[in-house]
Amino acid sequence: SDRTGLECIASLFQTTEETPLPIPTCIIGTIPKWIKGSLLRNGPGKFEFGADSYNHWFDGMALMHKFTIENGCVTYMSKFLASESYTANKAQNRIVASEFGTVAMPDPCKSVFQRFMSVFELPKPTDNGNVNFMRYKNDYYVSTETNVIHKVDPETLETREKVDWSKYIAVNGATAHPHIDPDGTAYNMGNSYGRKGVFYNIIKVPVQEQEAEDTLHGTRVVCSIQAKDKLNPSYYHSFGMTENYIVFIEQPIKINVLKLLTGNITGAPISECISWDPTCDVLFHVANKHTGELHPVTFQAQPFLAFHQINAFEDQGCIVLDICCQDGEVIKIYNLQNLRKSGQALDEVYNATSENVPRRFVFPLSVDPDTPQEVNLNPLHYTTATVMKKADGKIWCFHENLYDPSLEHFEGLDFPAIHYAKYNTKKYRFFYGCGFRHLVGTSLLKVDVETKEVKVWQQDGFYPSEPVFVPSPDSQEEDDGVILSAVVSPCQDSKTFLLILDARSFEEVGRAEVPVHMPYGFHGIFVP
Numbered sequence: 001s002d003r004t005g006l007e008c009i010a011s012l013f014q015t016t017e018e019t020p021l022p023i024p025t026c027i028i029g030t031i032p033k034w035i036k037g038s039l040l041r042n043g044p045g046k047f048e049f050g051a052d053s054y055n056h057w058f059d060g061m062a063l064m065h066k067f068t069i070e071n072g073c074v075t076y077m078s079k080f081l082a083s084e085s086y087t088a089n090k091a092q093n094r095i096v097a098s099e100f101g102t103v104a105m106p107d108p109c110k111s112v113f114q115r116f117m118s119v120f121e122l123p124k125p126t127d128n129g130n131v132n133f134m135r136y137k138n139d140y141y142v143s144t145e146t147n148v149i150h151k152v153d154p155e156t157l158e159t160r161e162k163v164d165w166s167k168y169i170a171v172n173g174a175t176a177h178p179h180i181d182p183d184g185t186a187y188n189m190g191n192s193y194g195r196k197g198v199f200y201n202i203i204k205v206p207v208q209e210q211e212a213e214d215t216l217h218g219t220r221v222v223c224s225i226q227a228k229d230k231l232n233p234s235y236y237h238s239f240g241m242t243e244n245y246i247v248f249i250e251q252p253i254k255i256n257v258l259k260l261l262t263g264n265i266t267g268a269p270i271s272e273c274i275s276w277d278p279t280c281d282v283l284f285h286v287a288n289k290h291t292g293e294l295h296p297v298t299f300q301a302q303p304f305l306a307f308h309q310i311n312a313f314e315d316q317g318c319i320v321l322d323i324c325c326q327d328g329e330v331i332k333i334y335n336l337q338n339l340r341k342s343g344q345a346l347d348e349v350y351n352a353t354s355e356n357v358p359r360r361f362v363f364p365l366s367v368d369p370d371t372p373q374e375v376n377l378n379p380l381h382y383t384t385a386t387v388m389k390k391a392d393g394k395i396w397c398f399h400e401n402l403y404d405p406s407l408e409h410f411e412g413l414d415f416p417a418i419h420y421a422k423y424n425t426k427k428y429r430f431f432y433g434c435g436f437r438h439l440v441g442t443s444l445l446k447v448d449v450e451t452k453e454v455k456v457w458q459q460d461g462f463y464p465s466e467p468v469f470v471p472s473p474d475s476q477e478e479d480d481g482v483i484l485s486a487v488v489s490p491c492q493d494s495k496t497f498l499l500i501l502d503a504r505s506f507e508e509v510g511r512a513e514v515p516v517h518m519p520y521g522f523h524g525i526f527v528p
């Protein structure tokens with residue numbers, strides 16, 4: 001589709017002051033009395049220290065936001081995470097912490113010799129947990145994708161202790177998108193690098209009967225999948241989970257390990273060590289999350305890039321996996337110099353970005369890898385039969401689009417959300433997300449995976465963030481509840497607001513206007 005005439009969205013990526021104490025908001029419409037709790041959101045909020053600037057959107061210092069909803073009223077507050085990155089940058093009023101897209105200059109307080117030697121140090125993993133909020137056991141954390149996460153007080157947004165995955169298990173990181181079972185058991189994935197190779201590890205954080213002092217106590221690796229090329233393993237941002245299985249999507253975005261390790265010498269940040277390699281196909285690895293056993297068949301698909309899984313479930317001997325897919329490089333597009341362009345230059349950036357299409361893949365677990373066959377999945381009622389066949393010794397899978405890119409109103413979809421508490425890992429009907437007509441969300445969408453019907457909420461000049469579904473107290477139907485989304489505006493006079501939509505009709509119920517500017521963020525959770 002032709003997308004021109006984008007306005008300037010630069011102020012969505014500008015440094016913002018924190019609002020450390022709750023402030024009132026102005027309510028328009030009504031805020032249902034039954035909504036009681038907090039929407040906790042995370043994202044980058046500070047991109048400069050003194051004369052230094054970070055290069056990439058993902059570099060911004062974690063700014064945590066909290067909307068408290070109670071008795072039809074809403075308050076707002078925000079605080080910077082007191083990470084080591086933030087604290088060190090602030091103390092020196094310059095950038096001393098390397099982030100995803102920026103390698104910091106050697107510390108000028110050090111001697112010439114120390115500065116010289118620091119170039120040979122391995123890049124220090126950042127603790128700037130700016131991607132998501134999550135709950136492990138009874139504690140709330142913020143996280144990026146390194147081995148260091150931070151506990152946060154969900155009441156005050158105060159930063160508590162730093163927790164290091166590598167003190168418990170041999171991993172160099174974990175995603176910011178863990179999956180949680182109804183009993184509280186959490187699963188995550190993280191890479192490990194060693195002489196024997198690179199492994200993609202499935203991590204389990206069990207719930208314990210007695211309260212352990214430290215949250216990650218008892219954490220273990222349930223399955224390790226070896227990367228074929230130990231110098232170029234895949235990058236991943238999330239993974240799929242059903243009642244019994246983890247689906248790991250080994251995708252053709254590769255981490256150049258040597259370049260990553262020598263970043264301090266060459267000046268190459270992480271963002272330049274991750275690249276799209278369309279000569280590699282996507283491999284889906286399926287592991288039993290209880291036994292750790294790897295399914296003997298690896299399923300294969302044409303190259304795509306996926307940040308976010310939507311949902312996955314088991315049905316009639318198959319695993320159904322719904323994911324947001326793009327074709328091609330997107331990470332470098334989110335360099336701040338690109339995002340801060342305007343007019344035609346911004347159009348050009350946008351038109352170079354591949355559309356994000358939600359796709360469904362179906363993996364029949366009983367397929368015999370040794371017998372060539374074509375499996376017709378029509379009886380499963382997936383509308384356009386997702387078939388797979390064996391060719392060149394590989395089990396190829398073909399997807400079905402859940403939101404048809406040839407539709408006139410199509411604009412791509414990311415930041416997917418479902419009725420997580422009841423339908424995660426279960427057969428489900430609805431998902432929500434942001435429409436991406438620009439480089440950030442421009443609308444909110446609701447997709448019915450059965451009828452393919454799409455509902456849209458949109459307001460010109462406003463940019464909705466990731467939707468979060470909150471079920472109503474006696475919710476029976478899957479979509480009986482509300483959608484919460486922080487909607488931001490790059491324009492100084494129009495206000496940012498917390499939007500509440502009726503999830504069924506997708507009509508606005510109310511909004512709470514916030515009198516302060518908010519940058520565009522990543523992810524969040526609702527805490528009742």
Ligand code: QVM
Nearest residue numbers: 058100131144145146147172173191270522
């Ligand atoms: C290790 C590494 C880092 O939608 C928003 C996404 C934001 C993503 C962010 C802020 C990602 C930051 C990722 C700092 C990852 C670093 C990678 C890529 C591979 C690991 O195995 C090693 C932790 C250095």
Ligand code: CO
Nearest residue numbers: 237307308523
């Ligand atoms: Co994400």
